[in-house]
Amino acid sequence: MTTPTQPIRRTEPPLATRLRITLLRTSRRLRNESAGTLPEGHLSVLSALFTHGALSPGELAEREHVRPPSMTRTLQHLEGEGYLERATHPTDGRQVVISLSPAGEEYIRETRRRRDQWLQRRLASLTRDQRAILAQAESILREVID
């Protein structure tokens, strides 16, 4: 039993809708590419340390939008895997200073390398003009989402 009064959709969805679908689909695929089996939240901690240098557990918890006890456990795991180094703050004995170990730095570099490669393989078939459009679109998007 069909519904003959319902017309087949011919109009293109709005730009925001098209972007939502394609951006979320692309990011899902990108996130699958990784240097190992660390969950996304743990990877995100390594990434923050890679980008911003040494941070305290409290700063990491706030930045990653998790509670301090959750960050404690995440850091314990990452330290056990050898991805982190831990030091005491030079002047404030309460604080702990977390930084990436060489292995942690390599993990994040390798993950980014793999994600870039995944994308690059898909961009390889494009023309110069198509790449230019993607480059311009990236700049536009980066501007408006900040």
Added chain:
Amino acid sequence: MTTPTQPIRRTEPPLATRLRITLLRTSRRLRNESAGTLPEGHLSVLSALFTHGALSPGELAEREHVRPPSMTRTLQHLEGEGYLERATHPTDGRQVVISLSPAGEEYIRETRRRRDQWLQRRLASLTRDQRAILAQAESILREVID
């Protein structure tokens, strides 16, 4: 103690790297927009039912890349919240047919509406030419990631 031999980076990163950063950042923001507090995996189930119509638990498990017992629990929760309807297969008594309730359909519609609105607000300040570039970029990206 600085490293004076290390030059400040002046060159633009490659296109794939720029896209990776901006697409992942945008998708993270988009995923924050939702009609409620359902976790991403549950939302994804509603979305699959919205797009593909009625599906069995087994089909949903495969499509969502989770194991059948996990899907059973997800469906139990979503059914308890009133987002699903459950029926027995007309010819195969073993199978269960899952479909969206009106509330489930509204949940997914509202989530998509909010995400589109979030994006739309950010696209509002763009020129016609900038929108055209985003539209072309979306088509290009959609082609290459499929």
Added chain:
DNA sequence: TATTGTTATACTCTATAACTATA
């Protein structure tokens, strides 16, 4: 007394293994 971080404990989501019902 306030702040930083950890430990204790519970809840959620997912997994593997074992079980029930139907084909």
Added chain:
DNA sequence: TATAGTTATAGAGTATAACAATA
């Protein structure tokens, strides 16, 4: 005997509450 789904149980990850150490 094989298939679809559920129940039993365990393992991650995150949360709140209580605690220890330092400012």
